[in-house]
Amino acid sequence: MKKLTSKIKKGTYENIFMDCPYCGRECIFNRISDLKTIMPITQDLKCEYCEKIFWASYDRVTEAKYKWFLNDLSLLKKNKNYGLYILALCQACEIFMHQAIINKLIDINPEYRNDEGYFYHNNKICADAYNEIYNSFCEKSLKDITKNELDDGIKYKKCTFDKLRNLFLWVYDDARKNKLPSLVKLREDKIEKNFCILKNTDINKTRNNMVHKNAYRPSIDDIQKYKELVKCLYWMGSYLDVKDSVEYLNRRKKPNSYDVEIINI
Ligand SMILES: [Zn+2]
Secondary structure, rough: OEEEEEEEEOOOEEEEEEOOOOOEEEEEEEEHHOOOOOOOOOOEEOOOOOOOEEEEEEEOOOOOHHHHHHHHHHHHHOOOOOOHHHHHHHHHHHHHHHHHHHHHHHHHHHHOOOOOOEEEEEEEEEEEEEHHHHHHHHHHHHHHHHOOOOOOEEEHOOOOOHHHHHHHHHHHHHHOOOHHHHHHOOOHHHHHHHHHHHOOOOOHHHHHHHHHHOOOOOHHHHHHHHHHHHHHHHHHHHHHOOOOOOHOEEEEEEEOOOOOOEEOO
């Protein structure tokens, strides 16, 4: 019998949702437990009800982890999971700030590349070098990372929301003042507006209020309050070109340039 294909209805960070093409019931596959991959799926799936085998089409994964969390928000809102919405949005914010910091200070930083443009550290190259560079960065304090401009002895690996935000604002001060060549055409008021939204958001306080002893239950009004923050994260991710580090790992960084070229190794 010819194997049927089913189109994915919704693909989220955790799960994919699709209707079985044989019995029509909705199946939910967990990416880690059932599919055992975080990449787009290319495998046979078995219906959990009629146990027939089918094929999935249109799985997409995003190029940045924070975007998964943002993309999941519409489903959480539709299902009225306002608590999970706040958790996902707060996590999107933290992952975004972390990734943006790492992109700028490590991934595109020529300091960590050899003459050919590869990551290089202690006689190691590419992924091995990168892991060492990343791990030693996590051990540094904010004070060391910012060469005393932020007077904070906390190690990067221990940083949570407020500390990450302080570092993010320090790292992207040039972008905020519109000095990056890639940002020169942008309207300054839009840049300032978005930086202010991130600088002033209290999403982390709402999140803390939920997960600790108060067990605060957010309402639809809480969700509406963060509409601008969601837009801001999409906007910043695009204009600061924030991507997962793996995008940079096997690419060669051209000297004196923000561009990267793909090479085959
Ligand atoms: Zn079925």
